[in-house]
Amino acid sequence: MELQLALDLVDIPGAKEIVGEVAEYIDIVEIGTPVVINEGLRAVKELKEAFPSLRVLADLKIMDAGGYEVMKASEAGASIITVLGVSDDTTILGAVEEAKKQNTQVMVDMINVKNIEERAQEIDRMGVDYICVHSGYDHQAAGISSFEDLLVLKRVVKQAKTAIAGGIKLDTLRQVIEAGPDLVIVGGGITGQADKRATASEMKQLVSRA
Ligand SMILES: O=C([C@H](O)CO)[C@H](O)[C@H](O)COP(=O)(O)O
Numbered sequence: 442m443e444l445q446l447a448l449d450l451v452d453i454p455g456a457k458e459i460v461g462e463v464a465e466y467i468d469i470v471e472i473g474t475p476v477v478i479n480e481g482l483r484a485v486k487e488l489k490e491a492f493p494s495l496r497v498l499a500d501l502k503i504m505d506a507g508g509y510e511v512m513k514a515s516e517a518g519a520s521i522i523t524v525l526g527v528s529d530d531t532t533i534l535g536a537v538e539e540a541k542k543q544n545t546q547v548m549v550d551m552i553n554v555k556n557i558e559e560r561a562q563e564i565d566r567m568g569v570d571y572i573c574v575h576s577g578y579d580h581q582a583a584g585i586s587s588f589e590d591l592l593v594l595k596r597v598v599k600q601a602k603t604a605i606a607g608g609i610k611l612d613t614l615r616q617v618i619e620a621g622p623d624l625v626i627v628g629g630g631i632t633g634q635a636d637k638r639a640t641a642s643e644m645k646q647l648v649s650r651a
Pocket of ligand 1: 447448471474578627628
């Protein structure tokens with residue numbers, strides 16, 4: 442099991458500062474959607490240059506033009522690019538095709554997918570690398586968690602790796618780990634802590650044992 446740090450509410454210098462503190466405890470650094478909106482794919486490029494041994498995920502949440510957007514993020518240095526599970530099959534298939542050419546990977550974000558079981562099976566057959574259940578900020582504010590959706594993914598997904606994101610903190614991490622995702626994505630659960638390094642270290646120990 443691996444740990445991904447999601448950076449959402451920072452600029453590029455702020456992102457570098459946080460990754461500098463926790464780099465040894467994370468496997469993947471995510472350039473979150475708000476960062477891409479504010480800073481563009483330059484944020485992906487600069488983080489990859491600053492931390493070449495880390496995989497960088499570009500959280501583009503692609504909804505259309507999958508091939509083109511995967512190409513641009515891959516050229517910027519992303520190893521993994523997100524596409525939305527609610528998008529058209531052609532968008533996901535285009536993203537997968539381009540990622541193969543670029544030697545990068547596609548993560549499908551199931552945020553707001555209503556029929557998780559059926560859609561996860563369809564997407565799993567499209568050759569994506571990761572399928573991620575996600576309780577986004579708006580769902581978190583409404584008290585909605587994606588834990589039950591993870592159990593569904595674990596039951597029906599046969600090819601792709603499984604991931605979970607959204608509001609995971611140290612006190613909920615053990616329950617998440619027990620469900621057995623391949624990847625755990627944590628943003629505020631690390632970036633919002635006074636001691637980010639200690640929190641990331643403790644989280645890394647827990648996911649590494651699983
Ligand atoms: O993808 C995310 C969200 O939609 C904002 O872009 C976050 O990176 C994801 O939810 C993880 O962050 P936390 O919820 O703070 O753990």
